[in-house]
Amino acid sequence: MRIDLSGLHSGKRECNLFFAILVFIVILAVWGNGARQKRLAETAHEKSLFAMDTYFSLRAYGPNAEAGLTLCEDRVRELEKLLSVTAEGSDVWRIDQEQAASVAEDTFRLIGEALRIGEQTDGALDITLYPVLRAWGFTTGDYRIPEKQELAELLTAVDYRAVALEGGSHSVTVPEGVQIDLGAVAKGYTGDVLIDILRQQGVTSAILDLGGNVQTLGTKPDGTPWRVAVRNPFDRSQVAGVLEVNDMCVITSGGYERYFTGEDGQIYWHILDPVNGMPARNGLVSVTVVGEQGVRCDALSTALFVMGKDRAVAFWKQQGDFDMILITEDGELILTEGLRDCFESGADWAEQVVYID
Numbered sequence: 001m002r003i004d005l006s007g008l009h010s011g012k013r014e015c016n017l018f019f020a021i022l023v024f025i026v027i028l029a030v031w032g033n034g035a036r037q038k039r040l041a042e043t044a045h046e047k048s049l050f051a052m053d054t055y056f057s058l059r060a061y062g063p064n065a066e067a068g069l070t071l072c073e074d075r076v077r078e079l080e081k082l083l084s085v086t087a088e089g090s091d092v093w094r095i096d097q098e099q100a101a102s103v104a105e106d107t108f109r110l111i112g113e114a115l116r117i118g119e120q121t122d123g124a125l126d127i128t129l130y131p132v133l134r135a136w137g138f139t140t141g142d143y144r145i146p147e148k149q150e151l152a153e154l155l156t157a158v159d160y161r162a163v164a165l166e167g168g169s170h171s172v173t174v175p176e177g178v179q180i181d182l183g184a185v186a187k188g189y190t191g192d193v194l195i196d197i198l199r200q201q202g203v204t205s206a207i208l209d210l211g212g213n214v215q216t217l218g219t220k221p222d223g224t225p226w227r228v229a230v231r232n233p234f235d236r237s238q239v240a241g242v243l244e245v246n247d248m249c250v251i252t253s254g255g256y257e258r259y260f261t262g263e264d265g266q267i268y269w270h271i272l273d274p275v276n277g278m279p280a281r282n283g284l285v286s287v288t289v290v291g292e293q294g295v296r297c298d299a300l301s302t303a304l305f306v307m308g309k310d311r312a313v314a315f316w317k318q319q320g321d322f323d324m325i326l327i328t329e330d331g332e333l334i335l336t337e338g339l340r341d342c343f344e345s346g347a348d349w350a351e352q353v354v355y356i357d
């Protein structure tokens, strides 16, 4: 009996051909992707600005990056004009001077979000702290230590629940003596707006550093994650660690960001506890929040700093939509479980790292 193997042979030939084509396609795809990534990397554009009382450094890649960054700069100037507490005629200035103002949609949305987070954090974030911040000189740089009595009087006008929003007319009303300041949230909101602009322009790879608030779009042009340093609050020239993230915000509030040393030799920093009007000293020296939305991360980094370790951990367990890194006065580095695979601790820190879940 003869077995006809010709069909089998031609089947094998087809199979080989198919395999060869497949390999060719894969090689083309890899090569094409490599070339695309190389092109992207070669089209880096940067913009540095002084805005919102700090330095912004914006970097985007790709053919639309330059146009996108120009739009970003215009938008930053627009937001600055609306949100500055000191610029005469800004939305915030008008609320503070006139107790009632019809404001731009940006201002309205941002205040709404800040009040919601004020509510969630039980007032740890309170945008009506402005009179107290001013008394300490944090808004002008003329630092002083206010008397207990002065703080007690100023605190009678601190209550975020006194801010009333009216959606139809976008009007914001506050009682006499109540003044707001969006310093804890404005940069995070601005970062969200800029990321949106870049995305709409077709940019797929960008990293924005808004005075230490880092917000990323996509991955690095070579497809690897962005690497964002978390400063060592005890020695700012060093890092406590490095985070690898894509499409995420990494926003830190630290006592070391803005502070002065009083005549008593004590350090007084710019994040205040709304309970007593004093710089918040609840065991933390730095809080980094990692999440998708800049405004929320910014608001929470300030609020968690005020809350201290135990309340911050309880809040994280209850909310669960962000990750965080807490650095305590004792040099402990506490991270939430979600960061385990994307955090690399700096020299001398490995021993201090604790994960919570």
Ligand code: ADP
Binding pocket: 124, 125, 126, 127, 129, 133, 138, 181, 182, 183, 184, 185, 211, 212, 252, 253, 254, 257, 258, 270, 271, 272, 273, 274, 298, 301, 302, 306
């Ligand atoms: P930074 O502006 O240094 O990045 P934050 O985002 O933590 O840091 O914002 C701190 C600013 O927020 C302060 O300069 C002050 O204007 C304001 N602020 C301070 N304490 C509070 C608080 N408990 N609630 C709301 N705003 C605050």
Ligand code: MG
Binding pocket: 183, 184, 185, 253, 297, 298, 299, 300, 301, 302
């Ligand atoms: Mg903040």
